[in-house]
Amino acid sequence: xxxxxxxxxxxxxxxxxxxxxxxxxxxxxxxxxxxxxxxxxxxxxxxxxxxxxxxxxxxxxxxxxxxxxxxxxxxxxxxxxxxxxxxxxxxxxxxxxxxxxxxxxxxxxxxxxxxxxxxxxxxxxxxxxxxxxxxxxxxxxxxxxxxxxxxxxxxxxxxxxxxxxxxxxxxxxxxxxxxxxxxxxxxxxxxxxxxxxxxxxxxxxxxxxxxxxxxxxxxxxxxxxxxxxxxxxxxxxxxxxxxxxxxxxxxxxxxxxxxxxxxxxxxxxxxxxxxxxxx
Numbered sequence: 001x002x003x004x005x006x007x008x009x010x011x012x013x014x015x016x017x018x019x020x021x022x023x024x025x026x027x028x029x030x031x032x033x034x035x036x037x038x039x040x041x042x043x044x045x046x047x048x049x050x051x052x053x054x055x056x057x058x059x060x061x062x063x064x065x066x067x068x069x070x071x072x073x074x075x076x077x078x079x080x081x082x083x084x085x086x087x088x089x090x091x092x093x094x095x096x097x098x099x100x101x102x103x104x105x106x107x108x109x110x111x112x113x114x115x116x117x118x119x120x121x122x123x124x125x126x127x128x129x130x131x132x133x134x135x136x137x138x139x140x141x142x143x144x145x146x147x148x149x150x151x152x153x154x155x156x157x158x159x160x161x162x163x164x165x166x167x168x169x170x171x172x173x174x175x176x177x178x179x180x181x182x183x184x185x186x187x188x189x190x191x192x193x194x195x196x197x198x199x200x201x202x203x204x205x206x207x208x209x210x211x212x213x214x215x216x217x218x219x220x221x222x223x224x225x226x227x228x229x230x231x232x233x234x235x236x237x238x239x240x241x242x243x244x245x246x247x248x249x250x251x252x253x254x255x256x257x258x259x260x261x262x263x264x265x266x267x268x269x270x271x272x273x274x275x276x277x278x279x
Contacts, residue, residue, distance in 0.1 A: 070279075
């Protein structure tokens with residue numbers, strides 16, 4: 001019983017320790033793909049080109065790295081990481097489907113390809129198990145903080161935009177590829193869809209499910225880092241850009257996401273300090 005709960009609201013050791021796996025995978029993938037994207041054409045589970053596509057994926061992993069570090073070293077309450085778990089389930093499902101649909105593109109003679117497949121097949125059942133386990137633990141009721149109302153509408157709107165983009169990337173990859181700021185294949189489009197499912201899901205879950213300020217910093221800082229890293233891509237990979245108008249729209253979307261998610265996270269941290277509330 002001690003592992004299950006030590007005080008109302010605390011995250012179990014199993015959920016906390018499971019984040020080590022995510023931290024290791026996110027660090028390895030994020031550093032490789034974002035900072036040395038040119039190597040992904042020959043050194044990844046499939047040939048990723050142009051290199052901006054690898055960097056896009058790396059941004060997601062680096063954002064996940066931040067979430068894992070904060071979850072491991074700062075979060076003590078389940079509700080501080082709750083907004084990430086089911087969206088992470090969605091990411092795993094979409095990544096698995098993309099792998100199955102484009103299995104001919106993968107290097108199945110390469111051990112990292114099998115690790116890729118194993119990780120994304122495992123994510124949905126593990127995320128579902130941990131979510132169900134935590135939700136069934138006895139915890140006290142949580143009163144809703146009315147101070148969160150101002151973030152809900154905009155978080156809902158941005159979350160809906162990201163999920164709409166995810167649907168288009170997954171179900172109409174060729175249509176999206178024709179207007180995307182740089183060259184993408186159907187496989188890359190569906191991989192991008194998975195990251196949009198994760199971040200859009202985080203925003204919507206926070207909008208409808210968050211009740212206290214301690215639930216906001218980790219999910220919103222995750223979105224903040226993701227959007228900041230994505231917004232920098234056109235500046236670092238200018239020669240890869242093919243559509244000026246959609247590049248501007250892409251950068252503006254990331255800017256709006258970064259400003260909003262960063263401001264919400266900072267406001268939540270200030271409110272937590274003022275009230276003596278901890279993660």
